[in-house]
Amino acid sequence: MSQLRARFSLYRPAFSLEIDLHLPGRGVTALFGPSGSGKTTCLRAIAGLERVPGGHVSLGEQVWQDDRHFTPPHQRALGMVFQEASLFAHLNARDNLLFGYRRTPAHERRFGEEEVVELLGIGGLLSRKPHQLSGGERQRVGIGRALLTSPQLLLMDEPLAALDLRRKQEILPYLEKVTTQLEIPVLYVSHAPDEVARLADHMVVLDQGRVLASGALNDVLGRVDVPAVFADDAGTVLSVTLTSHEDDALSRLSFAGGDIYVAQQPQPVGAQLRCRVHARDISLSLSAATDDSILNRVTAQIEALAPAPTPGHVLVRLNAGGAPLLARVTQRSARALNLAPGMTVFAQIKAVALLD
Numbered sequence: 001m002s003q004l005r006a007r008f009s010l011y012r013p014a015f016s017l018e019i020d021l022h023l024p025g026r027g028v029t030a031l032f033g034p035s036g037s038g039k040t041t042c043l044r045a046i047a048g049l050e051r052v053p054g055g056h057v058s059l060g061e062q063v064w065q066d067d068r069h070f071t072p073p074h075q076r077a078l079g080m081v082f083q084e085a086s087l088f089a090h091l092n093a094r095d096n097l098l099f100g101y102r103r104t105p106a107h108e109r110r111f112g113e114e115e116v117v118e119l120l121g122i123g124g125l126l127s128r129k130p131h132q133l134s135g136g137e138r139q140r141v142g143i144g145r146a147l148l149t150s151p152q153l154l155l156m157d158e159p160l161a162a163l164d165l166r167r168k169q170e171i172l173p174y175l176e177k178v179t180t181q182l183e184i185p186v187l188y189v190s191h192a193p194d195e196v197a198r199l200a201d202h203m204v205v206l207d208q209g210r211v212l213a214s215g216a217l218n219d220v221l222g223r224v225d226v227p228a229v230f231a232d233d234a235g236t237v238l239s240v241t242l243t244s245h246e247d248d249a250l251s252r253l254s255f256a257g258g259d260i261y262v263a264q265q266p267q268p269v270g271a272q273l274r275c276r277v278h279a280r281d282i283s284l285s286l287s288a289a290t291d292d293s294i295l296n297r298v299t300a301q302i303e304a305l306a307p308a309p310t311p312g313h314v315l316v317r318l319n320a321g322g323a324p325l326l327a328r329v330t331q332r333s334a335r336a337l338n339l340a341p342g343m344t345v346f347a348q349i350k351a352v353a354l355l356d
């Protein structure tokens with residue numbers, strides 16, 4: 001597995017970036033942070049588009065930059081996808097797709113045209129010029145073009161940011177297919193926590209040019225010391241199994257920490273799903289009170305507490321059968337209940353968003 005290693009510093013008059021990352025050579029790593037935190041600059045430096053003297057960038061055995069050596073961007077085995085797919089206006093979708101493919105030596109080609117066309121569902125679009133495509137379709141062709149250069153790393157800079165919500169929903173399943181079916185690591189820039197929760201396996205949090213956290217998605221999402229960047233969206237992702245469809249229009253989702261009931265889901269029993277649980281949707285209780293209308297309640301241990309970004313609140317990290325959960329409660333309630341690490345509590349889950 002080719003690990004991505006990036007270590008460099010970059011100085012501008014009003015901004016500096018300090019990067020020292022070891023990233024997994026598989027799956028999707030989200031590079032997350034507020035506007036201006038340095039995400040795009042970091043990606044550009046990895047691509048070689050931004051000069052970072054003294055830095056080191058390598059993918060597995062391939063050293064793209066070190067003290068003695070600098071591989072120019074076009075010789076790095078990487079594909080880039082930006083917010084707007086910059087397709088060649090005079091070429092139809094197929095010729096755009098094949099642009100990089102034809103320039104890639106046959107023995108270096110990893111994916112074929114048919115495979116990529118099918119994966120991205122763009123078979124019906126091939127004869128169209130870019131202006132005859134919707135924004136989402138253009139983006140799918142742009143992703144296809146990047147893939148057909150047979151990259152060993154895909155860099156995506158907010159590929160969905162220019163699309164409205166409907167188009168985003170339309171393209172997300174294709175992105176998921178690309179990232180799960182092709183064995184190609186993806187570094188994915190986003191400032192949308194829900195997008196990250198849906199797509200990423202690994203996460204790096206940048207703030208003001210510094211790496212605040214880097215690790216497995218839930219380890220980072222579950223940290224109580226970095227949520228200022230998540231603001232109101234703090235929360236974790238649960239991996240669950242759909243274990244029954246109930247006769248009152250609910251489906252049961254099970255994980256090691258317990259069961260959760262949600263509105264009936266279309267997937268069959270046995271399906272593996274991911275769901276997002278926001279800290280703002282979990283309240284805590286010391287007893288398993290059943291005289292309220294809350295349907296979902298799991299037992300959990302408190303692992304850590306820290307001030308939440310919202311005034312007057314604390315974030316509580318919980319362990320529910322090994323799964324991390326975050327709860328946001330008022331400081332007043334935390335004091336009244338004497339919440340402390342090691343305590344067993346009942347986490348009442350008011351809402352769950354299915355990601356699949």
Ligand SMILES: Nc1ncnc2c1ncn2[C@@H]1O[C@H](COP(=O)(O)OP(=O)(O)OP(=O)(O)O)[C@@H](O)[C@H]1O
Pocket residue numbers: 012014015033034035036037038039040041042191
């Ligand atoms: N060419 C440039 N010259 C000088 N400063 C720049 C240049 N490009 C970006 N910056 C500054 O560098 C900082 C980081 O910018 P960058 O685009 O990497 O942030 P970002 O996290 O990708 O932001 P966004 O989410 O808004 O795209 C910002 O303060 C920005 O104003």
